[in-house]
Amino acid sequence: MAKTNGRVRVGIINVTGYAGSELARLLHFHPEVQVTSVTGRSAAGKKLSDVFPHLWQQDLPVEAELGDVDFAFSALPHAASAEAIAPLIEAGLPVVDISADFRIHDLAEYEAWYNVKHPAPDLLEESPYGLTELNREAVREARLVANPGCYPTGALLALAPAVKAGIVGADIIVDAKSGVSGAGRSVGLAYHYAEANESVGAYGLDGHRHLPEITQELAAMWGGPQPRVTFIPHLIPMTRGILATCYADILTDRLPLNDNAKAEVMRLYEDFYCNEPFVRIAAEPPQTKYTWGNNLCLIYPTIDMRTGRFVVVSAIDNLVKGAAGQAIQNMNLMLGMPETMGLDQPAVYP
């Protein structure tokens, strides 16, 4: 693989959104890769540090077209992303796609939810769903990885141990709370400070596009019937962070509701993630603040003993573990580098 100063040359397609600029921020910490080309139609011709003053070290020009690189991230919107990626894959470039284009394996379902014809359906089969902790081996082998949505990342990491262990039923509720950056950098009245601040509301009650991802991956964990998932996202007056509060019934034949039940669930989770560098089972219900800016997922599983209901709460930074951080984690695997390389930051608190 060609290298610059001994580093892998990495490109970011559409650096001008929040996922793209977060990739540039995080890759600054990576010792083995170097961002050498960034694209973004609206800012083409400017220096990256002029578009994003927080990237003060980064004097790279924003270009209209991707330059010669060894690895690419696409942070384009759906459909545009698949269209841009297809020729790169053809040309042998490994890619992590942050858009939704390759997440949903069922073409018809993708086209129904996104209301668009898929520009590169042939690549669907070979692109693993890049929730790293659950699909590590497939990611390692892939040349194209579909980086998960932010909500599914939080929900699936929270639910996987219980679902895989078979201790919960298929009736699942995910009540998720997201900061406003999850809506992207495009303007809109709902994201105007004076509208979004000091308010909370649910949205997507008729079906949010992250639901089919959640359902697809939960179904893959089960031997049994399709899970019955209700997913309700909420917009929270904060910039970053997703808290996913998930509910399911304990199957009492698999986990008797005795005095040890809560401790057993806790142990089950600790065991499941004991070797995971970016997942921590928390002793207390987590605050999203504790993941501000880093790649961690904090999980707190418990049982509401009065009702025998399983409750698990996860916290991530939607732009890091929910987007750019996990994309880098996947890149590391695809390039044969240590999975944690460049992702070792503490969160920023307070």
Next chain:
Amino acid sequence: MAKTNGRVRVGIINVTGYAGSELARLLHFHPEVQVTSVTGRSAAGKKLSDVFPHLWQQDLPVEAELGDVDFAFSALPHAASAEAIAPLIEAGLPVVDISADFRIHDLAEYEAWYNVKHPAPDLLEESPYGLTELNREAVREARLVANPGCYPTGALLALAPAVKAGIVGADIIVDAKSGVSGAGRSVGLAYHYAEANESVGAYGLDGHRHLPEITQELAAMWGGPQPRVTFIPHLIPMTRGILATCYADILTDRLPLNDNAKAEVMRLYEDFYCNEPFVRIAAEPPQTKYTWGNNLCLIYPTIDMRTGRFVVVSAIDNLVKGAAGQAIQNMNLMLGMPETMGLDQPAVYP
């Protein structure tokens, strides 16, 4: 009833917390009552407008003891409230208690959840649970009303029509999101701006004190078995507002899941609350912002048709419909005044 300038003389016990000061703010709009005595140990001797500059018109002194009034609100903490109220009731003064002391009819359950001996158990029997829309007649006759908790107000108003119509099962989840003022005016690290801002977290996972209120009142709506309620509150970085997102299964023998189901639920709710001045069925999922500072409860009921799950979202201002506003609504009934008197404010937006 003795009057000052033709107005009923009203007292506020412990005006120095958020519920107490909100009572003073809202009562300013009331044409038939006048706040003539306010107490508050920490501020005794000062003028109310000096303690709370937003109450600029109110030069009343804060006193150590309640003066001669015709009606009293207690905004004391639990236990202290019952202790202060008992002699007032004895003396024939009608009272709305904003604390939790008279909300839970079962003495043992109260004492278990609040870990205190009840100072006035004899009054429990006669004090209706003052969720006005559901207990209007009892409130009208009472001399002591137990004003509901903020979370139960949002949750119960959201669930009542579906529960009373028998269209949902007894498995109920209430995922509630509250602004920080719900924690009161006492300081604490969790409410420090730098800690609470830009963060969201769940709390009370082992059982929040508002749960027994919710369960008690839902049980009273049912003929059948005790409902199985999981209630998880979340702290949101905003000052005011509660959003309650509630989940239950549709009983399909009572409400077939056909193309009309969502419209039928909507109609059921509109009918149930059609004469209620402070409850509005919203055409879109509500924002808490739309109730900022006023006594409204906005409710949006729907069905997740993929799973047959009932979802209902309610929005209130925790300090108004969730505390001081509802208390005044109850006072109006107790005094034989129009229920809406003094409570007709638009919300403050943006």
Next chain:
Amino acid sequence: MAKTNGRVRVGIINVTGYAGSELARLLHFHPEVQVTSVTGRSAAGKKLSDVFPHLWQQDLPVEAELGDVDFAFSALPHAASAEAIAPLIEAGLPVVDISADFRIHDLAEYEAWYNVKHPAPDLLEESPYGLTELNREAVREARLVANPGCYPTGALLALAPAVKAGIVGADIIVDAKSGVSGAGRSVGLAYHYAEANESVGAYGLDGHRHLPEITQELAAMWGGPQPRVTFIPHLIPMTRGILATCYADILTDRLPLNDNAKAEVMRLYEDFYCNEPFVRIAAEPPQTKYTWGNNLCLIYPTIDMRTGRFVVVSAIDNLVKGAAGQAIQNMNLMLGMPETMGLDQPAVYP
């Protein structure tokens, strides 16, 4: 004057911005007028309560054109406002204009700052600058009042007593801090929640359009030379509120810097505003929060005794005293009603 239900019929032109909707909110409290016509191109045909759920009592339709009213407020942008107002004045309708069109008496200066040809220069002469406390008599006689800008309202009320008493020099600095609603309801990247939150910055350093208002009115207070005003506004991550911190040199021949100087300044301010219902001299530096939603201006004057510099801080709600509230205060005068009518609200706190 024709009346509906005995009330003066009032129209709001362009109700769909923040100043327009705030007029609708505040006029709800007014016992002698009734909003009977509201216009707004983007929302024409909808009910006001559907466009703005916080105005739940208001089922008036939004219209394309103003109906038959006795009094009108224009909340249109500059230039469009003058164009819409001219025929109304012609037709004998009294108007308060919330735009900048009639604030600057010097036509050339208006056209230079606003980069537009004035659509109705003939009306400039007769339209007083409606800073009510300072121009009460002119407002009372006017058929067209130019409602002041939000920043000038805070700055001028803060500075007027010192300037009129001649105790400060002509070198004046106004460092002002405004909430985001001051930028209006139009979307823009700078007002995106994720951009505006957790940040503060100065803007308008090459000259903000509110500067000529401040300079014009300060000059009018002086006999002497043109004051030398530097005005730097800042955007603050909050929804409402303006804090203006103003600096000037004490003229020590007019106010010797002895031990009594601070008390004398305080007394000067208290005397100046002693009969003003909406201006309060605060004992402590004010928080904007204490004016949230109401028409008050809180002022704290002091002297930095180490340097002999006069410092005065004022707090207002930019949408109330800085826009809609003051407009109603002016309307009251123009209609011969008590100046405070409908404006007696406490602030909403916390």
Next chain:
Amino acid sequence: MAKTNGRVRVGIINVTGYAGSELARLLHFHPEVQVTSVTGRSAAGKKLSDVFPHLWQQDLPVEAELGDVDFAFSALPHAASAEAIAPLIEAGLPVVDISADFRIHDLAEYEAWYNVKHPAPDLLEESPYGLTELNREAVREARLVANPGCYPTGALLALAPAVKAGIVGADIIVDAKSGVSGAGRSVGLAYHYAEANESVGAYGLDGHRHLPEITQELAAMWGGPQPRVTFIPHLIPMTRGILATCYADILTDRLPLNDNAKAEVMRLYEDFYCNEPFVRIAAEPPQTKYTWGNNLCLIYPTIDMRTGRFVVVSAIDNLVKGAAGQAIQNMNLMLGMPETMGLDQPAVYP
């Protein structure tokens, strides 16, 4: 110097406040030092990652007493800090003190402002004021460095080029805006979320303790008379960040106010800081957000040409360049390491 794994062993005294925990966060990025001992009375016995979940990699125990280290930071409150530091210096340990104890060279002035007897006045003479950019050589030689206050850091970096070039007069106003973390991690009603949010206010109008630092250092830049500084801090509803807006008169004999004046000031600043790694002259007025979490100071100098007044705005993160980051910058110099080592982070945006 003894080392652990080849790294310098560093201790943090009082790690449990915001400055202390920020030191731990930032030192994580440092390749040549290792935090090996942290103290904090309230958390003694706990693991650092349990006290501060954002420091997930850091399993070090919090101790009551400092262990054996090669370098120490003190983040204790004033007086307590000097008391703890004196024996360390005595024992030959180099120390950066984040408290105010060694910032003010004049003992009487320190004792007057802080109302306490100085516990180690003998060390005052040898401890340079650690505003690195201005006192680099002295810091390099020191065994004890007084890390500047957060406000003075922003104000002095903003003013230094103009003052040293002699283009401004001695009448200086610093209007500063700080996020709430500047008040520390101790609770207090003013920092309660519900009180601090949606509000802005000035404080310290009778004299803030950071004023003598600003005056002392400005005086040192001048040959001439004591500067006449008015410093007014404001509390802003955000977590991190200080914006300092500074005003002074241009001395027109030194800088004629012609068409080139603004460009000349800009060039003067660019030249002054051209070799500084952490100071950037911004093309636009800076947002504090662009320094969130990193050690940069962004400065925008300009002239209000209408009045001939110099205006300069600086933005820093109060916890980084205003505290822990600058402390590490100073440590690097004291240890003979590259000044930027470990401090190369982009800011976290949005």
